[in-house]
Amino acid sequence: MQKYIKETWRLVSTTNQCQNGRLLALKWLDREYEQQFAHIRGYVEEILTHHERTTAIVETYPNAKNQDVFSRFYVCFEKLRTRWKSSCRPIIGLDGTFFKGIVKGCLLTAVGHDPNNQIYPIAWAVVQAETGDNWLWFMKNLKADLGLEDGSGYVIISDRCKGLLSSVKAELPKAEHRFCVKHIYENLKKNHAGKDLLKKYVWNVAWSCTMTAYRKNLQKLKEYDVPLFEDVLKMEPRNWTLAFFKLGSFCDKVENNSTESFNATITKARGKAIIPMLETIRRQAMVRNAKRQKKAERWDGRCTKYVKLVLKELKEHADKCVVSRIPCEHAYGAMLDAGLDTDDYVYECFYTGKQRDCYSDNVKPMRGPGFWMAGSHRLVVAPPEQDPPEGEGSEKKKKKKSKKGEKRIKGKFESPKKKKRQVQKTKRTGRIMHCSKCGEAGHNAARCKIHPKKKRKMTEEASDQANTSSQGAGNGAFQGPETMSLTQPSQMSD
CATH class of the missing domain: 1.20.5 (Single alpha-helices involved in coiled-coils or other helix-helix interfaces)
Structure with missing residues (x-):
């Protein structure tokens, strides 16, 4: 500061x-x-005024005083929705992140990928907790806005939160639901701590492009650790292994880095009050889209920069294969030999034109709270603080002190608390004293007769001074420069 x-x-x-x-x-x-x-209702009215066909919902419930208490909020801007449907790949990353400030609750987000493989926020919602009911409500609104129907042809990437899994299965039963391998690895790490090569083998299985590579990596995992191999087999490979993914999604992602990156960009916003937080997220999306629109206009290539970098790596690999006279396993080497244009074999969702179209229409700016906070809408009361549901929340929250009289059950990997050693003090009465020198009872070291305390030897000067002082004390007078009598004669009056 x-x-x-x-x-x-x-x-x-x-x-x-x-x-x-x-x-x-x-x-x-x-x-x-x-x-x-x-004034959350006034904010919703302001959004709908400046953004036509935008979905903005605020839900409340009445309390004992017949006041409207805030429950949850959802927004999906029309510009973001239409550009995602027309220009982005059919991929949606879902995740929930907690607030950091005085506002208690959780932010649910849906993030896509633009043609340049960058994050593209689609919709977000504010809820009190990451529960199955809130996820189901969020998925219903998202499904209606994007027109996902039964989910055919779409890819959903998320962690394995129970409420999220059930809501995706209920609303998008035919969508390809992928699990983030990073979260799978963290869960396996809890049950198999101390395995140095755990990360390597788990990610090798996830990155297996063919069934042959999948079986080979599974065999290596089995040779490394059998219990770990058995736990991996309990999970469906179609949800996290590349070899089982469907063709046509144009996405080889096995992790949910897009939503994690988006949550990282709104870290400061999550520490603000609810309306400033929502406004910060909206403004960041607006500024991000404006900057990327300028970059897309300056890019001259037929394909996006992301595709050019991928093709450059393939070209270097193909050149090495030509030099070594070893046939290249990728089709890129054959294209170079035939003199073909590799851009002709790239799907149109990676074209620069799609990138420009994706950011051609942006979220519009809005007026400040001074214009809409004085409206005639019914006021909303802040929600009461709620404890997080069981099984949810970070490990730090679970380790907080419990209430008085309640014993908290420790986690599997928490270190046991050592009990303080209780030392019982004995009274001095009735104790028999022992000497520290001879070890016999009845006396201490100061009065030991077997090992008496040695007296210090005095020097000659000190002994002379001691003798002189003793003589003066015996005569009853002080030996100084002049002799003074210690008694005075009494004065008698006539």
Whole structure:
């Protein structure tokens, strides 16, 4: 903060000034918390005013005082929806991330891939917890907005959250649902701790492009560790192995990095109040699309930059094969020998024209809260704090102290707490004293007769001074420069 103040306004601030300013800002945020929830309906009206055919929903429930309490919020902008359907690949990454500020809840996100293999946000929602009911509500709205029907021809990538799995199965039964291998590896790591080559073998199985490679990597995994091999077989390979993926999705992803990257870009936004958070996410999407539109206009190639980099790597590999006279296993080598244009064999979803079309129409800017917070809409009350449901939330939350009188059951991999050694103190009464020198009872080291304490030897000067002082004390007078009597004669009056 001190550095920012100095660079922005060229002022020198102290640490106490910055700390006091931070505390004051936090107080303002606490006051703003309830005010933002109160005007969430006005924010929805503002979205629908400036973005036609956009889906913006806020749901509430009544409390004991007949007030509308906030439940959940969903938004899918029409510009993002239509451009994803016309220009992006049929891939959707789903994930939920928790808030970091005073707002308690979870943000559900749906992220796609543009023709240049970059993240493209589609829709997001604010809910109180990552439950099956909230995921089902989110999937119903997303399915209606994107026209997914039964999910045929679409790819869903996510983790293995129970509520998410059941909602995808219920709403998109024919979609290809892939599991993030990173989360699979983390779960296997908990049950098979200490395996140094666990990551290598699990990812090799996931990246197996053919059935032959899949069986070969499984055999290597079995030779490495049989219990690990058995746990891997319990999972359906069609959900996380490349060899079992359907053709036509134009995606070889086995991880959900797109949503993880999107969540990382909104880290600061997740620490704000609800309306500033939603506005920050919308503005970031608007600015990101505007910048990528300019980059797409400047790119002259027929295919996107991502495809050119992939083809460049294949060309280098093909050149090595020509030099070594070993036939190239990829078709790129044959294309070079035949003098064919490799761009003709790239699917149109990777063309630069699709990239330009993807960002040709952007999310529109909106007015500030001063224009719509004074509306006639019914105010909404902030939701009460809720405990996270069992089985959900981070490990840090599970390790928090439980309530008084309740014993928390420790996790499988938590270290047991060592009990303090209880030392029972004995009373001094009735104890028999022993000497530390001779070991006999009845006396201590200071009064030991077997090993008596040696007296210090005095020097000659010290002995002379001691003798002189003893003589003076015996005469009853002090030996000084003059002899003084210690008694005075009494004065008698006449």
